[in-house]
Amino acid sequence: MNFAVQHLWVIPACPLLAAAISFSVPRQNRRVSAGIAIAAMIAAFVFSTFALRLALANPALHQTFNFGWFDVGDSRVELGWLLDPLTAVMCVMVSFVSSLIFIFSLGYLKEDANFKQFFGYLSFFAAAMLGLLVANSLLLLFICWELVGVASYLLIGFWFHKPEAAAAAKKAFITTRIGDLGFLLGLIWLYDRSGTLLFFDGGHGVLESSVLSMLAVQTTIGGLAVSTAIGLLLFCGAAGKSGQFPLHVWLPDAMEGPTPVSALIHAATMVAAGVFLMARVYPLMSADQAFASVPVHALTVVAYVGAITALMGACIAVAQNDLKRILAFSTVSQLGYMMLAIGVGSWVAAIFHLLTHAFFKALLFLGAGSVIHASHHEQDIRKLGGLRGSMRTTFVTFGIGMMALCGVPFLFSGFWSKESILHAAHEWDGSVVPFAVGLMAVVLTAFYMTRLMAETFFGRSRSAAAEHAHENSRVMTVPLVVLAVCAIALGFIGTPAWPWLQSVLTGVRIESTSIFAGGALMGVSILLVAVGIGSGWFLYGRRVRSLDTAPDALGRLAPRLFRFLAERMKFDAFYAATVGRLNSIMAILADGFDRFIIGGFVSAIGWLGELTGNINRATDENALNSGFNSVSERIRAAGKSYSRAQTGETHGYLRVLALGFVVLVILVLSGGAR
Amino acid sequence: MNVTPLQLCLLFSSALFCIGLAGALSRSNTILVLLGVELMLNAANLNFIAFWRFSPSPAASTGVIFVIFAIAVAAAEAAVGLALVIAIYRHQKNIRLQDATQLRG
Numbered sequence: 111m112n113f114a115v116q117h118l119w120v121i122p123a124c125p126l127l128a129a130a131i132s133f134s135v136p137r138q139n140r141r142v143s144a145g146i147a148i149a150a151m152i153a154a155f156v157f158s159t160f161a162l163r164l165a166l167a168n169p170a171l172h173q174t175f176n177f178g179w180f181d182v183g184d185s186r187v188e189l190g191w192l193l194d195p196l197t198a199v200m201c202v203m204v205s206f207v208s209s210l211i212f213i214f215s216l217g218y219l220k221e222d223a224n225f226k227q228f229f230g231y232l233s234f235f236a237a238a239m240l241g242l243l244v245a246n247s248l249l250l251l252f253i254c255w256e257l258v259g260v261a262s263y264l265l266i267g268f269w270f271h272k273p274e275a276a277a278a279a280k281k282a283f284i285t286t287r288i289g290d291l292g293f294l295l296g297l298i299w300l301y302d303r304s305g306t307l308l309f310f311d312g313g314h315g316v317l318e319s320s321v322l323s324m325l326a327v328q329t330t331i332g333g334l335a336v337s338t339a340i341g342l343l344l345f346c347g348a349a350g351k352s353g354q355f356p357l358h359v360w361l362p363d364a365m366e367g368p369t370p371v372s373a374l375i376h377a378a379t380m381v382a383a384g385v386f387l388m389a390r391v392y393p394l395m396s397a398d399q400a401f402a403s404v405p406v407h408a409l410t411v412v413a414y415v416g417a418i419t420a421l422m423g424a425c426i427a428v429a430q431n432d433l434k435r436i437l438a439f440s441t442v443s444q445l446g447y448m449m450l451a452i453g454v455g456s457w458v459a460a461i462f463h464l465l466t467h468a469f470f471k472a473l474l475f476l477g478a479g480s481v482i483h484a485s486h487h488e489q490d491i492r493k494l495g496g497l498r499g500s501m502r503t504t505f506v507t508f509g510i511g512m513m514a515l516c517g518v519p520f521l522f523s524g525f526w527s528k529e530s531i532l533h534a535a536h537e538w539d540g541s542v543v544p545f546a547v548g549l550m551a552v553v554l555t556a557f558y559m560t561r562l563m564a565e566t567f568f569g570r571s572r573s574a575a576a577e578h579a580h581e582n583s584r585v586m587t588v589p590l591v592v593l594a595v596c597a598i599a600l601g602f603i604g605t606p607a608w609p610w611l612q613s614v615l616t617g618v619r620i621e622s623t624s625i626f627a628g629g630a631l632m633g634v635s636i637l638l639v640a641v642g643i644g645s646g647w648f649l650y651g652r653r654v655r656s657l658d659t660a661p662d663a664l665g666r667l668a669p670r671l672f673r674f675l676a677e678r679m680k681f682d683a684f685y686a687a688t689v690g691r692l693n694s695i696m697a698i699l700a701d702g703f704d705r706f707i708i709g710g711f712v713s714a715i716g717w718l719g720e721l722t723g724n725i726n727r728a729t730d731e732n733a734l735n736s737g738f739n740s741v742s743e744r745i746r747a748a749g750k751s752y753s754r755a756q757t758g759e760t761h762g763y764l765r766v767l768a769l770g771f772v773v774l775v776i777l778v779l780s781g782g783a784r
Numbered sequence: 785m786n787v788t789p790l791q792l793c794l795l796f797s798s799a800l801f802c803i804g805l806a807g808a809l810s811r812s813n814t815i816l817v818l819l820g821v822e823l824m825l826n827a828a829n830l831n832f833i834a835f836w837r838f839s840p841s842p843a844a845s846t847g848v849i850f851v852i853f854a855i856a857v858a859a860a861e862a863a864v865g866l867a868l869v870i871a872i873y874r875h876q877k878n879i880r881l882q883d884a885t886q887l888r889g
Contacts, residue, residue: 756888757888758885761809761817761882764808764817768809771805
């Protein structure tokens with residue numbers, strides 16, 4: 111059994127290998143690249159299923175395999191793999207949804223020139239995401255966390271020739287980075303306090319009782335427990351990744367990427383990573399619950415942020431006109447729901463909603479992709495309409511997704527997961543606000559989804575593109591059908607009558623109760639869904655607009671509110687006026703500092719160097735060179751005067767010789783030589 | 785006046801030397817200048833032989849060996865001199881010594 115845990119890395123390694131192959135083959139190898147990517151994803155799905163079987167054999171156990179990465183001084187950084195039901199269930203979901211979306215992409219990006227690159231990026235993303243799930247170390251999780259961020263950046267900016275896409279990619283990257291800074295600080299603080307980043311390590315891991323009780327009793331500034339502070343810092347990272355208020359602004363813009371990317375990364379998997387992180391470190395987040403004296407509990411903050419996000423996302427979604435933007439704000443709102451569930455203490459409900467949401471939101475996005483692909487990249491719902499007849503399969507599957515998201519009772523998975531969150535919120539003794547917000551969001555969700563359905567599929571076609579739309583090929587509709595089946599079937603693994611998922615995740619057997627256990631509450635939420643759908647239909651469905659320029663029905667009733675919501679509650683304008691303005695001022699200051707102070711200093715040094723060089727040259731040329739020159743001139747003049755004796759006249763030489771001889775003879779004869 | 789054979793020999797060699805010197809100084813033909821030089825050399829050789837022959841111990845043939853060496857060296861020198869003459873001729877199409885002044889300073 112340990113063998114399997116030890117080789118858990120195989121799950122992320124499959125798509126990683128596919129990504130490596132995709133990146134290294136030539137650009138025209140479209141089939142090879144896509145084929146390998148899909149095969150690797152299916153292999154990862156198979157391995158994940160095995161892992162799930164192993165995990166289910168003993169759901170209460172956290173099976174780990176840890177190994178040292180490197181040593182720093184006398185401390186050792188350790189990484190590891192973790193297999194428990196949470197990991198396994200998430201792996202199965204991610205690999206399954208990824209496989210379907212990969213197949214859908216075959217059709218959606220059929221004409222794209224960078225087809226091969228796209229599958230490389232997708233595989234890379236899947237590898238990082240699966241790595242994030244199997245990590246048993248906060249550090250390894252953080253590494254993969256950043257890698258999914260990079261993949262998200264690359265895929266949002268996949269159509270980088272569009273300026274909006276490039277800007278959206280940058281925005282997503284920078285906004286999530288703000289949250290990640292908190293994550294990193296929390297991680298370092300945690301390492302400082304506990305000396306390890308492993309989740310489970312035979313009693314010494316950060317999620318095990320000895321470390322947790324140590325962290326919960328220490329306090330820091332403002333009487334905050336250390337575990338609370340670290341938990342809140344980690345929540346910053348989760349809020350950035352999962353589009354929570356106030357860092358939600360990047361998620362709607364991320365819809366500039368290709369629609370399969372929106373479905374996979376910005377609806378089903380990556381944005382859920384924040385919720386997964388919170389569920390993973392839930393013991394840490396809840397460590398301060400036992401102490402009533404601390405000023406604030408980490409989970410309370412999570413609950414309120416989740417509630418605000420859920421309500422805000424749903425409100426803004428009501429007034430959007432872009433098909434994908436509506437779904438994006440809906441995702442923001444649903445992620446808020448999940449955070450709310452974690453905040454009120456039911457991470458199991460959050461994971462349940464995460465799973466069902468992954469399926470039905472992927473279904474909705476792929477449905478939207480199908481609509482967009484069929485109507486030549488028209489995604490303004492005012493210009494669509496009447497697709498009910500021409501795109502039968504898409505209409506039916508999209509309708510199933512819509513009903514799952516709204517929480518239409520009994521048959522659809524969204525109903526059961528939403529129900530479990532509302533129950534948890536109802537039972538929370540902290541405040542009634544999250545519960546009330548959850549109920550409000552139910553109405554709004556039903557309302558805006560009804561509006562979306564009515565505008566897109568009913569009435570008359572309001573543009574040539576929508577008029578000529580026809581159903582897409584099998585490669586795109588089959589994933590829709592599979593996801594639609596899942597969107598219905600998945601609800602039944604967590605109903606009160608058969609709480610399988612809840613038992614598995616907590617490792618404690620939960621007795622099944624009647625399916626109508628929370629009768630009154632369930633009745634209220636069903637009523638609210640009916641109100642939402644009814645009012646949506648009353649405003650938009652009864653008489654669908656006939657012209658794309660006709661004013662919005664809600665816009666006529668409350669024009670100022672509608673405009674405020676359409677401008678996304680002015681969050682982007684507000685950030686542009688504050689953070690953006692501050693950033694540009696800082697940039698100007700930094701530029702001035704760089705240009706004048708540092709630049710001046712550097713050019714002064716350069717000028718100094720030039721000056722000494724000039725001085726050097728002047729001394730060299732004038733002082734040193736002239737000395738050498740005059741000496742050489744003298745030597746040359748001397749040589750010249752000597753050479754005058756060399757006449758070249760051989761007779762002259764002989765004569766001198768003879769003269770010398772005569773002088774010698776005279777000397778000898780006169781006796782001078784003695 | 786009583787003249788010894790040694791003195792006769794010395795007078796003869798002096799005459800030879802003077803003839804050679806006069807020839808070397810007065811001729812413009814390079815070969816003839818070389819001939820003059822050769823005469824002066826042989827005058828010197830003659831002196832060696834004369835001093836050896838009329839020395840107190842003529843048994844050791846030192847003078848002859850000296851002269852033989854000098855002749856051998858003179859032969860080599862003549863070979864070099866004639867080669868120079870040929871080179872000069874090739875260069876200036878005559879062998880006038882007065883014209884060969886290219887190596888002047």
